[in-house]
Amino acid sequence: MSQVTKSSMKKISLEKVVLNMGVGKSGDVIEIAKRALDEISGKKSCARNAKETQRDWGIRKGEPIGAAVTIRGNDAVELLKRLLEAKGNAINGKSFDNFGNFSFGIKEHIDIPGVKYDPQIGILGLGISVTLTRPGFGIRRRSKHKASVGKTHIITSREAKEYLTKEFGVVIV
Numbered sequence: 001m002s003q004v005t006k007s008s009m010k011k012i013s014l015e016k017v018v019l020n021m022g023v024g025k026s027g028d029v030i031e032i033a034k035r036a037l038d039e040i041s042g043k044k045s046c047a048r049n050a051k052e053t054q055r056d057w058g059i060r061k062g063e064p065i066g067a068a069v070t071i072r073g074n075d076a077v078e079l080l081k082r083l084l085e086a087k088g089n090a091i092n093g094k095s096f097d098n099f100g101n102f103s104f105g106i107k108e109h110i111d112i113p114g115v116k117y118d119p120q121i122g123i124l125g126l127g128i129s130v131t132l133t134r135p136g137f138g139i140r141r142r143s144k145h146k147a148s149v150g151k152t153h154i155i156t157s158r159e160a161k162e163y164l165t166k167e168f169g170v171v172i173v
Helices: 028-041 074-086 157-168
Strands: 013-022 046-049 064-072 101-106 126-133
Touching (some): 013 028, 013 074, 028 064, 028 074, 101 157
Antiparallel strands (some): 013 126, 046 064, 101 126
């Protein structure tokens, strides 16, 4: 009578959800994007600066060109449910990487349940990046004795898809 026990260290959980709006230029549009992200997430968003100069597009290094907000914990779980509902609870299989992360986009932010159209904001698209984690992943980021996560402990794309299907009822297309 062999009983299969699953290690508690292998339990996958949601680490964070990052919402990003790239508007490509500074000024009032950054404030509009920040306001839209604040309305969607309920948290305060911040501007993201250009990492390098792009002369053809008229962008200088350090100039704000987008807005982003990171949500963690139970707020992230509730927000992800709303965002997946806006996508029809379907995610493309190519959206997953080999480390337990996946990303998708929403063309119109007013598709998200609970978000109403505001004429001052208009209609904006956004990108969503989701990071999954396991106990022990903090070993990569701690200040003393950093180490890499072992091959058998890394979240594969298959495991991430199974987690999303089981926890959120998502269909992988």
